[in-house]
Amino acid sequence: MDNQELSEKFQRFVDAENKVEAKDWMPEGYRKTLVRQIAQHAHSEIIGMLPEGNWITRAPSLRRKAILLAKIQDEAGHGLYLYGSAETLGVERAAMVNELLSGKSKYSSIFNYPTLSWADIGTIGWLVDGAAIVNQVSLQRTSYGPYSRAMIRICKEESFHQRQGYEIMIALSNGTAAQKSMAQDALNRWWWPSLMMFGPSDATSEHSAQNMKWKIKRHSNDELRQKFVDMTVPQAEYLGLTIPDKNLRWNKERGHYDFGEIDWEEFNQVVRGNGPCNKERLEARKNAHDNGRWVREAAMAYAKKQSAKNILKTA
Numbered sequence: 001m002d003n004q005e006l007s008e009k010f011q012r013f014v015d016a017e018n019k020v021e022a023k024d025w026m027p028e029g030y031r032k033t034l035v036r037q038i039a040q041h042a043h044s045e046i047i048g049m050l051p052e053g054n055w056i057t058r059a060p061s062l063r064r065k066a067i068l069l070a071k072i073q074d075e076a077g078h079g080l081y082l083y084g085s086a087e088t089l090g091v092e093r094a095a096m097v098n099e100l101l102s103g104k105s106k107y108s109s110i111f112n113y114p115t116l117s118w119a120d121i122g123t124i125g126w127l128v129d130g131a132a133i134v135n136q137v138s139l140q141r142t143s144y145g146p147y148s149r150a151m152i153r154i155c156k157e158e159s160f161h162q163r164q165g166y167e168i169m170i171a172l173s174n175g176t177a178a179q180k181s182m183a184q185d186a187l188n189r190w191w192w193p194s195l196m197m198f199g200p201s202d203a204t205s206e207h208s209a210q211n212m213k214w215k216i217k218r219h220s221n222d223e224l225r226q227k228f229v230d231m232t233v234p235q236a237e238y239l240g241l242t243i244p245d246k247n248l249r250w251n252k253e254r255g256h257y258d259f260g261e262i263d264w265e266e267f268n269q270v271v272r273g274n275g276p277c278n279k280e281r282l283e284a285r286k287n288a289h290d291n292g293r294w295v296r297e298a299a300m301a302y303a304k305k306q307s308a309k310n311i312l313k314t315a
């Protein structure tokens with residue numbers, strides 16, 4: 001079969017809702033875009049530990065500190081599942097990490113904003129994990145088997161993350177006037193960046209059409225963003241907080257909330273590396289990578305020793 005016939009057969013396979021596995025034939029473009037997306041997703045989980053890590057030593061109680069530590073450790077685990085699933089496509093984790101550290105590979109724009117108060121930790125769980133879940137629940141049905149299975153596992157943990165964030169917001173919103181105003185301030189700063197997590201509008205999203213056809217993406221960027229807004233507005237109302245969008249209103253005809261225009265210039269600047277914390281985040285990651293070199297070397301030396309021992313045993 002030539003490439004054209006193989007591609008058509010692949011499309012029929014995907015159209016029939018089959019899962020593509022690592023050893024199956026796939027178009028080179030399918031493999032490439034998956035590596036791009038899964039690697040960016042993995043990097044986001046790893047870089048995503050930094051804004052919250054900033055509050056481990058300042059969590060307001062031992063209970064809050066233990067919960068936050070567990071959540072951040074979960075994010076590291078998500079990064080590992082995702083690097084593992086990208087590796088099944090023939091790319092090495094070290095190569096993906098190098099692309100992150102050199103600035104070639106992207107990670108989610110949201111993690112380039114600072115965490116200024118404890119309420120930001122609640123807001124990250126509520127909004128950022130909330131947005132991540134909306135996107136990832138859809139990705140559970142992605143056509144690539146290893147990515148889909150990673151998503152199923154990750155979503156279970158993300159829903160705990162979202163609940164812990166919302167619980168912080170409930171405590172703050174029912175607290176003193178100063179606590180409530182801290183919660184409102186965090187919502188004001190994180191609302192629009194959270195909407196940006198879903199990516200450019202459908203009209204300008206360059207990968208969407210092909211990725212929807214290959215069923216890598218199951219819903220468009222705008223569909224998922226709308227779903228997130230519809231789900232989150234009642235949650236804000238329950239907290240007694242105001243979403244910072246004067247154009248936000250229920251549209252009876254559409255059965256959805258209308259909302260204001262995203263500042264795409266801000267989005268583009270953050271994605272291009274000019275957000276408030278881009279430099280700081282990459283610097284922290286590079287330092288962690290350098291400081292962990294001896295651990296990687298020790299692990300490799302140990303693995304080599306073990307395999308030499310095993311060879312001797314079987315000889």
Ligand code: FAQ
Nearest residue numbers: 041044045048107108109132196197198199205206207208
């Ligand atoms: N930030 O054509 P499209 C988490 C890039 S969840 C930065 O629409 P696509 C959990 C895009 O990569 C966050 N870059 O692209 C957590 C592409 O660039 P390229 C991570 C963005 O792939 C919570 C270009 O713009 N989740 O970490 C962004 O079809 C709390 C054109 O865009 C995922 O990665 C953005 N917001 O759709 C952790 C989910 N949006 O590669 C810690 C998986 C777009 O051509 C604490 N990814 N770009 O240079 C996806 O679903 C998709 O990749 C989209 C983008 C929807 C993000």
